[in-house]
Amino acid sequence: MKVVVIGGTGLIGSKLVGKLNDHGHEAVAAAPNTGVNTLTGEGLAEVLEGASVVVDVSNSPSFEDQAVMDFFRTSTTNLLKAEAEAGVQHHVALSVVGTERLQESGYFRAKQAQEELIKASGIPYSIVHATQxxxxxxxxxxxxxxxxxxxxxxxxIxxxxxxxxxxxxxxxxxxxxxxxVAEVAGPDEFQLDELIRKGLAAKNDPRTVVSDVHAxxxxxxxxxxxxxxGPDAHIAATRFVDWLAQQQ
Structure with a gap:
C-alpha cells in the first residue's frame, strides 16, 4: 500500500514513515524539503500518484492566530483537492485531544477548521486526537x-x-x-503544573512553576x-518516567 505522509520529515512523520516501511508498505515522506509544498501545491499531484492513503501530520511554522489559520485552511484545502483528483481512498489527520474545547486559542480554532474541511470533503477519513x-x-x-x-x-493531563x-x-x-475521531493517550494522569515541575527539575532548570487556575x-x-x-481512548504503553529516564 502506498501511503503519503505530509510532514513526513518531522518528529511524528519520520517515525511514521519508518514504521510503515518496516511493515512492508510504501511510505513516502512529503514535505517542502522533499519537493512537496501543500501551501503552493508544488509536487502534490506527482507524489499522490498511486497513493491509497494520505496521512497529514504537518504543522504550522507559526502559532500566530492568523498565520496558523491560513496555514491549515490553505494546506488542507489544497491537499484534499489533490487527493480527490488522485483517487485517494483514506485521509488521516493528526490532531489534538480537546481541540473542540480549546476554541479560545487561535491555534486550536485553526485545528478545528482543518477537521471541518476534512469532514466535509467527501473523502473517507480518520482523525487521530492525541494528548500532548x-x-x-x-x-x-x-x-x-x-x-x-x-x-x-x-x-x-x-x-x-x-x-x-x-x-x-x-x-x-x-x-x-x-x-x-479516534483518541490516543499515555497511561498516566498528571496535574499539568506538577508534570512540568518534574520535567524542569530533571533538567536542573531553575525556573519556578506556579499553580494558577486562571493561567x-x-x-x-x-x-x-x-x-x-474520553473513556474510549486507546491507552499507549510508554510511561513518562521511563521516557524521562531515557532522555537522561
Missing part, C-alpha cells in the same frame, strides 16, 4: 514562562510519547476509515478535564 507529547512539555513550559516563573493551571503516537497513526492509516494554555483557559481523553 512528552516532547512538547518543553514548549508548554516556554509558552507559560515570564521571567523565571512558569505559570500553569492545576488541571489534569495524560501525555503520550511520540513513538506511541506514530504507532497509533500508523495503525489507523492501514485500517478502515472510521469517518470520525492560559496557548490562549485558552482550562477546566480540570479539558486536556483529558
Amino acid at each position: 507529547f512528552f516532547e512538547f512539555m518543553k514548549g508548554i513550559a516556554a509558552e507559560a514562562t515570564k521571567g523565571d516563573t512558569v505559570r500553569l493551571a492545576p488541571v489534569k 495524560q501525555p503520550i510519547g511520540s513513538d506511541d503516537v506514530a504507532a497509533a497513526v500508523g495503525r489507523t492509516a492501514v485500517g478502515t476509515p472510521v469517518n470520525g 492560559r494554555y496557548f490562549g485558552a483557559e482550562l477546566k480540570e478535564t479539558t486536556l483529558l481523553p
Whole structure:
C-alpha cells in the first residue's frame, strides 16, 4: 500500500514513515524539503500518484492566530483537492485531544477548521486526537514562562510519547476509515503544573512553576478535564518516567 505522509520529515512523520516501511508498505515522506509544498501545491499531484492513503501530520511554522489559520485552511484545502483528483481512498489527520474545547486559542480554532474541511470533503477519513507529547512539555513550559516563573493551571493531563503516537497513526492509516475521531493517550494522569515541575527539575532548570487556575494554555483557559481523553481512548504503553529516564 502506498501511503503519503505530509510532514513526513518531522518528529511524528519520520517515525511514521519508518514504521510503515518496516511493515512492508510504501511510505513516502512529503514535505517542502522533499519537493512537496501543500501551501503552493508544488509536487502534490506527482507524489499522490498511486497513493491509497494520505496521512497529514504537518504543522504550522507559526502559532500566530492568523498565520496558523491560513496555514491549515490553505494546506488542507489544497491537499484534499489533490487527493480527490488522485483517487485517494483514506485521509488521516493528526490532531489534538480537546481541540473542540480549546476554541479560545487561535491555534486550536485553526485545528478545528482543518477537521471541518476534512469532514466535509467527501473523502473517507480518520482523525487521530492525541494528548500532548512528552516532547512538547518543553514548549508548554516556554509558552507559560515570564521571567523565571512558569505559570500553569492545576488541571489534569495524560501525555503520550511520540513513538506511541506514530504507532497509533500508523495503525489507523492501514485500517478502515472510521469517518470520525479516534483518541490516543499515555497511561498516566498528571496535574499539568506538577508534570512540568518534574520535567524542569530533571533538567536542573531553575525556573519556578506556579499553580494558577486562571493561567492560559496557548490562549485558552482550562477546566480540570479539558486536556483529558474520553473513556474510549486507546491507552499507549510508554510511561513518562521511563521516557524521562531515557532522555537522561
